[in-house]
Amino acid sequence: MRGFSINKAGHSLEQVDYDSTKVNLLVNNPRMEIMDQLIKKDKMFYIYPSAHEEVLEFYYVLSGVFKCEDYDGEKVVLSSGDYICSQGLEEPVHFKTLEDVKLLIFSNEESFYHVSEKLAALEEVSKLVEAKDRYTAKHSQRVAEYSVGIARKMKMDTGHLKRLSRAAFLHDIGKVHVPEDILNKPGKLTEKEYEIMKKHPADGAAMVEQTYYKDLAPIIHQHHERLDGSGYPDGLKGDEILIEAKIIAVSDTFDALTEDRIYRKAWTAESALKEIKAHKGDLYDETVVELFEEVLREEGKID
Numbered sequence: 001m002r003g004f005s006i007n008k009a010g011h012s013l014e015q016v017d018y019d020s021t022k023v024n025l026l027v028n029n030p031r032m033e034i035m036d037q038l039i040k041k042d043k044m045f046y047i048y049p050s051a052h053e054e055v056l057e058f059y060y061v062l063s064g065v066f067k068c069e070d071y072d073g074e075k076v077v078l079s080s081g082d083y084i085c086s087q088g089l090e091e092p093v094h095f096k097t098l099e100d101v102k103l104l105i106f107s108n109e110e111s112f113y114h115v116s117e118k119l120a121a122l123e124e125v126s127k128l129v130e131a132k133d134r135y136t137a138k139h140s141q142r143v144a145e146y147s148v149g150i151a152r153k154m155k156m157d158t159g160h161l162k163r164l165s166r167a168a169f170l171h172d173i174g175k176v177h178v179p180e181d182i183l184n185k186p187g188k189l190t191e192k193e194y195e196i197m198k199k200h201p202a203d204g205a206a207m208v209e210q211t212y213y214k215d216l217a218p219i220i221h222q223h224h225e226r227l228d229g230s231g232y233p234d235g236l237k238g239d240e241i242l243i244e245a246k247i248i249a250v251s252d253t254f255d256a257l258t259e260d261r262i263y264r265k266a267w268t269a270e271s272a273l274k275e276i277k278a279h280k281g282d283l284y285d286e287t288v289v290e291l292f293e294e295v296l297r298e299e300g301k302i303d
């Protein structure tokens with residue numbers, strides 16, 4: 001049923017399992033995350049201050065007994081039905097479990113990605129690709145930074161910004177399946193080699209599809225699509241292409257041009273931007289290109 005799901009006990013988007021604790025991600029979107037966490041008996045655990053004042057965390061005790069070591073100078077015992085709210089906390093609060101404890105945790109900011117093994121594995125792939133394609137070290141990171149710079153100028157909300165940043169960081173992971181001699185080939189690719197190269201957006205999307213970051217898949221899939229339909233893999237046009245993919249297209253092209261490649265020297269920022277501007281409206285989105293120019297100027301990369 002669209003927009004509705006019933007999930008049986010034990011189902012989760014991802015589970016991480018450590019010696020003393022197990023965390024299940026149950027619900028995830030940029031504005032809300034719900035997890036359950038099992039913490040074994042006789043273990044310490046902490047609630048840490050958040051990065052921003054707006055982050056609200058709520059912990060509901062499903063079962064078990066534990067002790068807060070210091071709440072306004074006192075020790076407090078918590079059990080089933082008790083709950084904790086944390087917002088604007090200044091220092092970590094520590095707890096000790098007296099039995100196995102199960103908590104249901106709500107947060108208005110994502111945190112599971114810090115422990116996500118699937119995301120960590122994808123990021124490893126991204127680094128592996130950069131190592132294979134030795135002229136593009138930190139390419140993904142720079143593409144993510146440029147993309148976020150453009151999106152901020154569009155006033156994209158935080159949730160979408162994060163999604164864009166992750167997609168940009170992972171945009172080329174599908175290249176892990178492209179042989180190194182094709183990635184680093186000095187000359188023009190043969191038709192057959194180009195066909196192999198053109199598979200990387202769909203391969204990357206498929207890799208992300210298997211994680212709870214499924215929503216990144218369409219962006220990664222479309223990062224080589226171009227406005228006039230001349231891109232790949234699907235030859236999408238204009239509005240068929242997601243704005244996030246249009247942003248990555250510009251950042252990616254700029255970064256590729258301004259890096260030394262095995263077959264040519266790096267272009268200057270001015271000439272790379274000029275090249276992109278020459279295709280404003282046919283290959284690249286006009287607004288994206290204009291905002292990117294502002295980003296480059298503010299960063300002092302162009303005059």
Ligand SMILES: [Fe+2]
Pocket residue numbers: 171172200223224
């Ligand atoms: Fe790519």
Ligand SMILES: [Fe+2]
Pocket residue numbers: 139171172252
């Ligand atoms: Fe790229």
